[in-house]
Amino acid sequence: MTHLHTLETARWDACGGLHTAQEIAQQPAVWRQLAEQLLALPPAWRATLEATLADPRGQVILTGAGTSAYIGEILADSLEAAWPAQVRAIHSTTLLSHPALFLCAGRPLLVVSFARSGNSPESQGVVELVRAQVPGAQFLNITCSADGQLARANAGQADSMTWLLPPASCDRGFAMTSSFSTMLLAALALLGRPAPAQAAERIGQLAALAAHWLAQQAENWRALGQRSADRIVYLGSGPLEALAREASLKVLELSAGRILAVANSPLGFRHGPKAMLTADTLVFLFSSSEPQARRYQQDLLDELRRDGLAGAVDCIDLEAAWLDDCWRAPVYVLFAQVLALHQSMRLGLTPDNPFPDGSVNRVVQGVTVYPYAAP
Numbered sequence: 001m002t003h004l005h006t007l008e009t010a011r012w013d014a015c016g017g018l019h020t021a022q023e024i025a026q027q028p029a030v031w032r033q034l035a036e037q038l039l040a041l042p043p044a045w046r047a048t049l050e051a052t053l054a055d056p057r058g059q060v061i062l063t064g065a066g067t068s069a070y071i072g073e074i075l076a077d078s079l080e081a082a083w084p085a086q087v088r089a090i091h092s093t094t095l096l097s098h099p100a101l102f103l104c105a106g107r108p109l110l111v112v113s114f115a116r117s118g119n120s121p122e123s124q125g126v127v128e129l130v131r132a133q134v135p136g137a138q139f140l141n142i143t144c145s146a147d148g149q150l151a152r153a154n155a156g157q158a159d160s161m162t163w164l165l166p167p168a169s170c171d172r173g174f175a176m177t178s179s180f181s182t183m184l185l186a187a188l189a190l191l192g193r194p195a196p197a198q199a200a201e202r203i204g205q206l207a208a209l210a211a212h213w214l215a216q217q218a219e220n221w222r223a224l225g226q227r228s229a230d231r232i233v234y235l236g237s238g239p240l241e242a243l244a245r246e247a248s249l250k251v252l253e254l255s256a257g258r259i260l261a262v263a264n265s266p267l268g269f270r271h272g273p274k275a276m277l278t279a280d281t282l283v284f285l286f287s288s289s290e291p292q293a294r295r296y297q298q299d300l301l302d303e304l305r306r307d308g309l310a311g312a313v314d315c316i317d318l319e320a321a322w323l324d325d326c327w328r329a330p331v332y333v334l335f336a337q338v339l340a341l342h343q344s345m346r347l348g349l350t351p352d353n354p355f356p357d358g359s360v361n362r363v364v365q366g367v368t369v370y371p372y373a374a375p
Contacts, residue, residue, distance in 0.1 A: 001078040010122040013143075016349075016351065016352050017341060017345060017350065018352065019171070019172040019173040020177065020254075020341055020351040021176060021274075021351075023172070023173055024334065024337045025214065026168060026178060026179075027148070027178050027181050027210065027330075028207040028210045028211040028344075029207070030149070030169050030182055031206060032203070032207050033166040033168070034203060034210075034225075034278070035204050035207075037163075037166065038186070038189050038190070038199060038200045038203070039196060039200050042195065045140075046196065048138060049110065049162065049171075049191065049268070051108070052109070052110040053083040053087075054084055054085070054086040055084045056085070057085075057107040057108060058086065058107065059086050059108065059109045059111065060079070060085050060087040060112065061088055061109070061111045061130075062075060062112045063090055063092045063095055063114070064092055064113060064114035064115060065092045065093050065113060065122045065244055067089060067175070067179075068092075068114040068183070069089070069092065069093075069114075070180075070243070070246040071114045071183055072091075073089045074243055074326060075087075075184070075239070075326060076088060076089035077239065078239060078325075078326050079213055082192065082193050083187075084190065085110075086109075086112075088161075090102055091282075092113070092120075092123065092125070093122055094357050095126050095129070096122055096126060096129060096369065097178075099129055099372055100375065103129075103133045103134055105134050105135065108136075108138075109137040109318050110138045111126070111127070111130050111139050112140045112141075112143065113127065113140070114124065114143075114183045115141070115142075115143045115144075115150050116143070116144050116145070116170060116171065116176055116183075117123065117143075117144070117145045117148045118143045118144075118145055118148025118149050118151050118152075119145075119150075119363050119370050120363055120364050120367070121133045121364070121367040121368075122367065123150045124149050124227070126152070127139055127141075127154065127160075131309075133374060136337075136366060138159055139148075139154065139157075139161070140162075140163070140176065140190075140277045141154055141160060141163070142163050143162065144164075144167075144169045144179045145164075146314060148356050151164060162243055163186060165182050165183065166182065169182040169183075169229075173339070173351065173352045173353075174253065174351070174354055174362050175250055175253050175254055175354060176336070179203040179242070181333055185203055185330055186204070188326055189202075193291050206323075206331065210330070210331045213318070213331060213334065214338075217335070222338075223243075224282070224314070225339050225342020225343050225345070225346065226313075226342065226346055229259060229281065229311065230258075230259060230280045231261070231278060232245040232251050232259055232260075232261045232272065232281070232282045232283075232284070232343075233261075233262055233264070233273075233276070233277075233283040234249070234267055234284050235265065235284070236265045236285070236286040238325050239325040240288060240328070240332070241263065241264070242265035243286055243329045243332060244264065245263040246336070247261075247284070247286075247336035247340075248261035248332065250312075250336050250340040251262070251339075251343065253340070253354060253360075254340040254341060254346055254349070254354055255340070255349065256347075256349055256354040258347055260276075265333065266300040266301075267300075269300065270300070277307075277310045279311050280311055281309075281310045283310045283312065284311065284314050284315075284339075285300070285314070285315050285316065285329070286316050287316060287318075290325065291325050295330025297315070301313060301315055302375050305350075316332055318332070
């Protein structure tokens with residue numbers, strides 16, 4: 001813990017942030033466990049998944065709610081480019097309310113569900129909806145809890161594969177940290193083009209890189225987390241625009257909504273959202289591995305620094321040319337998680353439970369999943 005935080009464990013516990021702090025710090029170790037799991041998965045899983053991914057008529061839906069939905073958004077375009085099948089990221093909250101826009105019987109369909117606990121009503125609700133509307137659909141459930149409804153309800157189902165990730169990935173804190181990055185890597189490894197053995201090796205390399213980065217940047221990130229801010233902007237292009245949305249959500253969650261956080265692309269930010277900049281705004285840009293994207297992001301960074309409207313403008317980058325943007329995302333998110341944690345502490349909140357009044361919950365409540373009859 002000392003490499004990530006300047007507070008001792010007992011003080012983090014007293015401040016109500018111990019779980020969140022630990023779950024951020026442990027991620028490289030959890031990723032190494034994930035790599036071991038990957039090599040032990042049934043070979044038949046890969047064959048089943050490739051049957052749809054390699055089919056030009058195939059459809060793949062990546063789904064989840066909240067943070068889990070951003071995993072699909074990060075991956076969808078890259079997987080679409082890598083495979084003949086159509087790959088789409090559709091939030092489970094959208095799929096449940098507008099199924100007729102997305103579900104098409106008669107074509108091979110794979111639904112990949114991401115869920116930390118698997119107990120959000122939408123998680124199993126989507127599986128049951130698709131199972132009823134698209135006969136023959138296949139399901140890949142990537143989840144962190146063996147006790148969750150998603151895992152329990154689909155155990156033994158012939159149409160389902162359920163990957164239970166390392167137990168430590170099931171965050172005890174309010175915000176999804178370990179669960180997000182580990183589910184993202186699981187999907188990259190299982191759905192991407194490289195064979196599992198190659199993907200496992202890359203995950204190991206990524207874990208080493210992330211551990212070093214956490215240690216190297218801890219003090220810089222702590223200082224940024226102590227800066228006064230009432231607005232935070234995250235910018236990213238391609239897959240990293242979805243990561244920017246997840247980073248913004250971490251700020252909103254751990255600040256209990258007291259810091260306004262928005263996400264955009266470097267090119268899109270000029271088209272109106274730039275008007276939000278004030279002296280108390282922090283702007284962070286996730287640097288792309290793509291040379292074309294880096295030209296546009298540098299132009300915006302130069303412009304923002306020249307204008308001097310924001311309190312701080314910083315570029316989050318890795319010296320790792322071998323990492324494309326999807327593989328950068330699990331490492332970049334460490335910065336966003338640490339920043340949100342320290343901002344939460346600066347505001348005098350309890351990061352493990354920023355909403356002690358129960359107005360917002362770790363597992364969403366109050367959702368009724370209604371039956372659906374196709375027109």
